[in-house]
Amino acid sequence: DAGVTQSPTHLIKTRGQQVTLRCSPKSGHDTVSWYQQALGQGPQFIFQYYEEEERQRGNFPDRFSGHQFPNYSSELNVNALLLGDSALYLCASSLAGREPDSYEQYFGPGTRLTVT
């Protein structure tokens, strides 16, 4: 049973650059959520994608955007990187339409982004 996978594992970027992070959901899941986890903090919700559309968004600026593909995989894009964007980015997947199981999210190992 393939779990949630993310790539790359680590990434170093310069202020002002753009970055793309990738996520493949757990086998059988169709919904992908993205979270930002700053050092020493709990994850913060960025947005969730379902049926290739952004279904819900957290309190993040428009510099953060995403995409979901027909195979349910997803990308997170961050433009005009700031030093404060340095964090662990977590992807989580779930299966829609199976309440209450739909509210369980399964996480990947994360991508550590460092902005210098």
Add this chain to the structure above:
Amino acid sequence: AQTVTQSQPEMSVQEAETVTLSCTYDTSESDYYLFWYKQPPSRQMILVIRQEAYKQQNATENRFSVNFQKAAKSFSLKISDSQLGDAAMYFCAYSSGGSNYKLTFGKGTLLTVNP
């Protein structure tokens, strides 16, 4: 807005003993979901246990159990027979359900297990 508070930044326990991690939350909803997640140094967040607010019975998963006090908005995690592999950061999380799928996390409790 819903908030989740974990008042214990760090806890320690002796191997084979029991430890309880605390969590409180603030919500005006009557139906919602609560979770405990474990994040070992490897970083991967692992779901430990789930509690539906409409269920009065406390959830259990092997050595892990919760004490859900809805009126007090309290949701503690009890780990029995602690093992070295239980050492990790533990996060309490809330989801209001309905059309709101996001998880709101506390700041976490770092659990150390001493041999």
